Amino acid sequence: MTPLIQATNLARIYQVRRGLFAQPKPVRAVDGVSLAVMPGETLGIVGESGSGKSTLGRMLLGIDQLQAGEVRFEGRAMPELRTAEWRALRAKMQLVYQDPLAALDRRLTIASQLAEPLEIHRIIPKDQRPARVAELMVAVGLRQDQAGRFPHELSGGQRQRAVIARALASRPKLLVCDEPVSALDVSIQAQVVNMLRQLQEQNGIAMVFISHDLKVVRNIADRVAVMYLGRIVEEASSDVIFRSPRHPYTQALVSSVPVPGKLLEGRVILQGEPPNPANRPAGCAFHPRCSIARDICRSTAPVLRQIENRRTAACHIVADGAVPVAA
Numbered sequence: 001m002t003p004l005i006q007a008t009n010l011a012r013i014y015q016v017r018r019g020l021f022a023q024p025k026p027v028r029a030v031d032g033v034s035l036a037v038m039p040g041e042t043l044g045i046v047g048e049s050g051s052g053k054s055t056l057g058r059m060l061l062g063i064d065q066l067q068a069g070e071v072r073f074e075g076r077a078m079p080e081l082r083t084a085e086w087r088a089l090r091a092k093m094q095l096v097y098q099d100p101l102a103a104l105d106r107r108l109t110i111a112s113q114l115a116e117p118l119e120i121h122r123i124i125p126k127d128q129r130p131a132r133v134a135e136l137m138v139a140v141g142l143r144q145d146q147a148g149r150f151p152h153e154l155s156g157g158q159r160q161r162a163v164i165a166r167a168l169a170s171r172p173k174l175l176v177c178d179e180p181v182s183a184l185d186v187s188i189q190a191q192v193v194n195m196l197r198q199l200q201e202q203n204g205i206a207m208v209f210i211s212h213d214l215k216v217v218r219n220i221a222d223r224v225a226v227m228y229l230g231r232i233v234e235e236a237s238s239d240v241i242f243r244s245p246r247h248p249y250t251q252a253l254v255s256s257v258p259v260p261g262k263l264l265e266g267r268v269i270l271q272g273e274p275p276n277p278a279n280r281p282a283g284c285a286f287h288p289r290c291s292i293a294r295d296i297c298r299s300t301a302p303v304l305r306q307i308e309n310r311r312t313a314a315c316h317i318v319a320d321g322a323v324p325v326a327a
């Protein structure tokens with residue numbers, strides 16, 4: 001089966017100047033990332049702030065330039081130029097990000113915002129648009145009397161529902177959700193995540209779900225990729241990642257998620273400084289914080305290897321004897 005979206009060896013380096021007269025330094029935001037998402041599947045992407053999750057999400061959609069690598073959608077390479085073909089493909093993949101107020105136009109009513117993509121992509125005849133707008137509102141749990149409201153007249157959760165409805169207007173096959181519930185109250189987060197899950201099941205939409213919140217990812221993802229300083233360090237099904245994380249970084253992340261009724265015994269505490277993308281440690285970037293690091297970890301970067309059936313990890317210690325993924 002062809003993946004819906006497949007990314008190979010994506011890389012993005014930013015030149016970042018810290019201070020007016022300082023020399024720009026390269027920041028490897030995304031550094032050789034490959035992934036694939038099957039139709040209808042949800043891939044969770046987790047990692048601390050600065051690990052490159054958002055940059056990766058934008059690269060998948062073609063919003064951020066690819067400096068290296070390739071993205072294929074339904075088997076076709078994404079065109080580099082913003083041609084008609086690019087726009088047609090982009091309509092099939094939509095972004096939902098953290099701040100719904102920024103994503104919505106403050107001067108337009110909710111109904112007008114939902115009608116806009118229908119107009120732009122000329123998806124359905126004009127006379128059918130009001131009915132489609134009403135349908136989209138029902139799909140995301142907004143009331144019809146909210147159609148005439150402006151974004152500031154809705155709550156945060158309702159605004160995010162409107163953003164999701166707009167993203168659904170072009171009947172996308174992929175949603176890239178970048179921290180879609182982080183700005184919402186915890187009680188509302190679960191409602192929006194459940195709604196996303198339902199929409200996905202009903203419409204067979206695939207998702208790339210980016211979040212630093214493992215509890216949320218656990219709820220929604222089929223598979224999880226863990227990022228550390230621009231690279232994927234472990235990837236497996238959500239069950240496997242949360243039940244038996246193997247990479248020491250994944251172990252630390254997973255053990256920091258409180259489980260009701262369970263003591264924090266055996267919890268792995270991350271040592272050392274949080275990662276600084278402008279100052280990537282030599283060897284394995286995680287080694288300064290790793291409790292099982294050996295000499296090789298300080299000198300040689302580990303490659304992502306298949307360490308078990310359907311699990312990959314980039315760690316010299318856990319992958320002893322395993323075959324590199326690219327081999």
Ligand SMILES: Nc1ncnc2c1ncn2[C@@H]1O[C@H](COP(=O)(O)OP(=O)(O)OP(=O)(O)O)[C@@H](O)[C@H]1O
Pocket residue numbers: 014015016027028029047048049050051052053054055056212277278
């Ligand atoms: N437009 C930009 N210009 C310069 N540096 C950038 C830009 N966008 C991202 N970066 C840098 O790239 C690195 C990765 O950032 P990115 O936002 O992709 O990570 P993230 O994991 O999504 O983090 P967060 O959860 O904080 O958004 C960071 O060091 C960030 O400062």
